[in-house]
Amino acid sequence: MEIALAALAFTLLVLLILSHIRREKVINKLVEERTVELRAEKSKLQAAISAITGLLVIIDQKGTVILSNHKYSEVLGINYEPSTIAEIQQIFGGSYDISGAYNVALRQSRVIDHSSIEYKEKFLRVLFAPVQDTNGVLILLGDVTEEELLDRARDEFFAIASHELRTPLTAIQGNLAMVLEYIDSGHVDHLKILEMLKDAMNSSKRLIRIVHDFLDLSRLEQGRVKFEEQKVDLAKLANEVLIEYEQEMKTKNITYTFDNKSTGAAVFADEDRVKQVIVNLVSNAVKYTQGGKVSVVLQPLGEMVELQVSDTGIGIEPENQKYLFRKFQQAGRNVLSRDTSQGTGLGLYISRLVIRAMGGDVYLVRSEPNSGSTFGFTLPVKK
Amino acid sequence: MSNQAVIMIIDDDASMVRLYTNIFQVEGYNVVSASSGKEALEKLQQLTPTVILLDLMMPNMSGFDFLEQIRESEKTKDVPVIVLTNLATDDTQQEIQKYNVKKFLIKSDYMPKQILEEVQSVIPQTDK
Numbered sequence: 428m429e430i431a432l433a434a435l436a437f438t439l440l441v442l443l444i445l446s447h448i449r450r451e452k453v454i455n456k457l458v459e460e461r462t463v464e465l466r467a468e469k470s471k472l473q474a475a476i477s478a479i480t481g482l483l484v485i486i487d488q489k490g491t492v493i494l495s496n497h498k499y500s501e502v503l504g505i506n507y508e509p510s511t512i513a514e515i516q517q518i519f520g521g522s523y524d525i526s527g528a529y530n531v532a533l534r535q536s537r538v539i540d541h542s543s544i545e546y547k548e549k550f551l552r553v554l555f556a557p558v559q560d561t562n563g564v565l566i567l568l569g570d571v572t573e574e575e576l577l578d579r580a581r582d583e584f585f586a587i588a589s590h591e592l593r594t595p596l597t598a599i600q601g602n603l604a605m606v607l608e609y610i611d612s613g614h615v616d617h618l619k620i621l622e623m624l625k626d627a628m629n630s631s632k633r634l635i636r637i638v639h640d641f642l643d644l645s646r647l648e649q650g651r652v653k654f655e656e657q658k659v660d661l662a663k664l665a666n667e668v669l670i671e672y673e674q675e676m677k678t679k680n681i682t683y684t685f686d687n688k689s690t691g692a693a694v695f696a697d698e699d700r701v702k703q704v705i706v707n708l709v710s711n712a713v714k715y716t717q718g719g720k721v722s723v724v725l726q727p728l729g730e731m732v733e734l735q736v737s738d739t740g741i742g743i744e745p746e747n748q749k750y751l752f753r754k755f756q757q758a759g760r761n762v763l764s765r766d767t768s769q770g771t772g773l774g775l776y777i778s779r780l781v782i783r784a785m786g787g788d789v790y791l792v793r794s795e796p797n798s799g800s801t802f803g804f805t806l807p808v809k810k
Numbered sequence: 811m812s813n814q815a816v817i818m819i820i821d822d823d824a825s826m827v828r829l830y831t832n833i834f835q836v837e838g839y840n841v842v843s844a845s846s847g848k849e850a851l852e853k854l855q856q857l858t859p860t861v862i863l864l865d866l867m868m869p870n871m872s873g874f875d876f877l878e879q880i881r882e883s884e885k886t887k888d889v890p891v892i893v894l895t896n897l898a899t900d901d902t903q904q905e906i907q908k909y910n911v912k913k914f915l916i917k918s919d920y921m922p923k924q925i926l927e928e929v930q931s932v933i934p935q936t937d938k
Binding site: 582586587589590593594596597598600601602604605608614619622623626629630 | 823828832836867896899916922923
């Protein structure tokens with residue numbers, strides 16, 4: 428009997444042990460499965476935050492970085508990984524209080540968005556969002572330099588555009604008001620009145636030209652201009668333009684030459700638009716030359732035909748040459764030093780849009796301050 | 811009708827110079843004009859105007875550059891300047907304040923009579 432009891436007890440013990448082992452196995456299996464799942468989730472999360480453009484860091488309430496997508500070098504241009512908010516603050520130095528914003532986001536549990544922070548040569552957008560579960564703050568730093576510069580260019584465009592419209596309007600309104608006042612008060616200085624009316628008239632012409640340029644520019648930029656394809660005689664056009672400017676050149680003591688080295692290959696383009704570009708280059712040459720020479724050369728250039736317009740005028744400083752084809756530029760970087768009496772500063776910009784739309788290009792060939800400039804454009808030859 | 815005050819007009823746009831010259835000459839003011847900051851600086855060696863009307867957007871030397879120069883010189887550091895421009899950005903308006911500018915006026919917003927009143931308001935009474 429005792430033996431039987433002992434055997435039973437032993438069997439029970441063995442069963443107990445076996446079941447325990449089985450349970451442990453099940454638990455181990457569960458743990459293993461869960462670990463794999465967690466790992467998968469973590470790598471998914473890591474993949475997700477890596478895919479975010481911009482630097483993402485999560486900082487806990489003690490100021491320690493607990494998660495990041497490591498894009499420090501991409502966004503901040505640094506080759507180490509800061510581990511606390513204090514270290515991140517050091518990167519910005521005194522220029523931006525990132526630590527202060529982190530504290531506000533943490534204490535007040537609210538989202539903070541700083542849309543344009545200057546950092547080195549860049550502009551950053553910095554977003555702070557409190558993370559409830561970890562009791563920390565998520566900070567997202569994005570590079571918005573391109574957007575910021577575009578915004579500024581647009582603001583500048585509007586500032587200059589309204590300046591260009593306001594100036595002739597001021598002259599028209601002011602001169603007419605003065606004329607009315609003169610006549611009203613019995614003041615009869617006819618010469619003065621004539622001068623004022625002439626200024627009002629010339630300013631209204633200037634205004635019309637500016638509005639025309641603006642509309643042309645906007646249509647060209649949007650690709651809404653239809654270009655004719657007709658046989659264009661560049662030599663004939665160049666001669667026409669030079670004759671149109673003959674009088675003005677005479678009064679400015681400028682002589683001109685036209686050298687036709689063309690093989691007579693046919694160019695198919697929009698005649699009016701080609702003429703617009705030649706007018707732009709010749710009028711610039713005349714505008715910036717006082718007593719000197721304007722020379723036009725037509726010549727073959729590979730598969731293209733090139734027309735060059737040279738002058739012996741004021742020339743362009745090397746550092747300003749890269750601004751030539753920009754909107755509203757007259758080869759000067761500073762908006763404030765634009766010469767508004769010399770046109771809208773849209774001529775070369777429009778010429779480039781026009782010529783490129785016809786398969787050619789327009790460019791500065793060479794320029795030297797005080798000795799003159801050469802501009803050229805090409806158009807493809809039809810085979 | 812004659813006034814002691816000398817008004818200096820600095821503007822690269824000839825039509826603007828003619829307009830403002832007319833406005834003040836009719837009222838008997840002495841007008842000195844310059845088509846650039848450089849020309850104005852030269853004229854300032856010979857005379858001290860009662861007030862300067864200054865354009866901002868000018869080639870070679872902008873209105874800012876001009877102000878910077880005259881504010882450094884003992885002789886011209888206190889001459890009243892009225893900025894008269896069509897460049898109406900907030901930045902410009904804000905930045906110009908550091909040069910002790912009396913007024914910042916947008917040309918197209920002012921009729922000749924109003925310009926006259928604005929300028930007269932900064933001329934010391936004894937000069938009128």
